[in-house]
Amino acid sequence: MTLIVAIDGLGVEEARGLTRSLCTRVAGFKVGLPFLLANGVQSLSELRGACPEKLWIADLKLADIGHVMKLVASSVASSVDAVIAHGFVGVRGALDELKEYLDSLGKKLIIVVSMSHPGAEEVYDKALPSILSVAAKLRPWGVVAPATRPAIIRETRKTLGQGVKILSPGIGAQGARPGEALCAGADYEIVGRLITGAGDPVASAEEVLSKQEEMLRRCKE
Ligand code: XMP
Numbered sequence: 001m002t003l004i005v006a007i008d009g010l011g012v013e014e015a016r017g018l019t020r021s022l023c024t025r026v027a028g029f030k031v032g033l034p035f036l037l038a039n040g041v042q043s044l045s046e047l048r049g050a051c052p053e054k055l056w057i058a059d060l061k062l063a064d065i066g067h068v069m070k071l072v073a074s075s076v077a078s079s080v081d082a083v084i085a086h087g088f089v090g091v092r093g094a095l096d097e098l099k100e101y102l103d104s105l106g107k108k109l110i111i112v113v114s115m116s117h118p119g120a121e122e123v124y125d126k127a128l129p130s131i132l133s134v135a136a137k138l139r140p141w142g143v144v145a146p147a148t149r150p151a152i153i154r155e156t157r158k159t160l161g162q163g164v165k166i167l168s169p170g171i172g173a174q175g176a177r178p179g180e181a182l183c184a185g186a187d188y189e190i191v192g193r194l195i196t197g198a199g200d201p202v203a204s205a206e207e208v209l210s211k212q213e214e215m216l217r218r219c220k221e
Contacts, residue, residue, distance in 0.1 A: 001027035002182055002212055003205065004055070004167065006192030008032040012043045020050040021202050022195075025209060027188055028055025031080070036060075044079040056080040057110065063089050066097025073098060073107075082108035084144060087131040088124070091138060099138055108141035113156055116146035116170030125152065132159045142167055142187075147176035150184035157185035171208070173197075178208045179215020 003026045007015050019029055029051070031044060036058075048056055058076040062069040062085035073083045085098055099109045113131045114124045124131075132155070135143050142165035145156045156166055165188065168181030172194025181189050191208055198204035 004028045004188045004190045006030045008034040012039050016050045023051035030057040030059050032059045057082045059084045066094050069098040070101045084110045087111040087134050110142040111140050112144045114152045116148045146170045147181035153184040178211035183219035
């Protein structure tokens with residue numbers, strides 16, 4: 001399964017209904033700060049109850065010293081399988097401590113190597129070699145790389161190899177087409193508004209899945 005649905009601007013009941021109906025069709029769900037701040041951290045376990053076996057990711061985009069990132073991660077760790085942190089904070093005294101903490105809990109670390117918005121070219125992409133070397137040292141479970149710039153995904157795969165999962169946001173609202181990131185080497189595509197903002201989110205998710213398949217068929221020919 002290749003689709004991860006991003007839950008940001010929904011209430012708990014709406015999100016529960018959505019996760020329940022998509023549960024068998026997706027690889028997992030990524031819950032962002034807008035949802036957590038509006039509904040409270042405790043809402044995460046309630047939400048997970050609707051589809052407990054899939055991959056649940058807390059997208060806190062952590063970027064702090066290790067001590068503080070661990071404190072923040074500890075507030076969500078029992079309800080999720082993975083936590084996202086920024087790669088630019090570096091290894092020593094930051095991501096090394098977070099990784100060790102998550103490892104001790106059996107949880108996954110995902111680090112951002114670049115972002116999907118246009119401004120990422122101004123700073124993030126220029127630092128790509130350094131951030132990829134952070135990822136190579138840390139060996140996190142996964143990294144986030146933008147569906148909007150497939151060349152970054154290809155570079156990430158080439159540098160980090162097959163041992164890391166690549167998760168790619170930027171599909172739909174930000175312009176990339178379903179399947180483009182998979183064709184460039186990503187393992188999962190993260191889709192938010194295209195699904196959560198649709199009149200019929202389940203139908204929209206089905207459409208994304210069939211477009212992914214079609215695009216993959218074409219790029220493998
Ligand atoms: P949309 O609605 O644009 O939502 O499909 C995308 C989701 O993914 C997150 N996002 C990112 N997360 N690096 C990340 O770690 C990125 O480059 C990036 N771009 C989008 C966004 O927070 C939303 O949940």
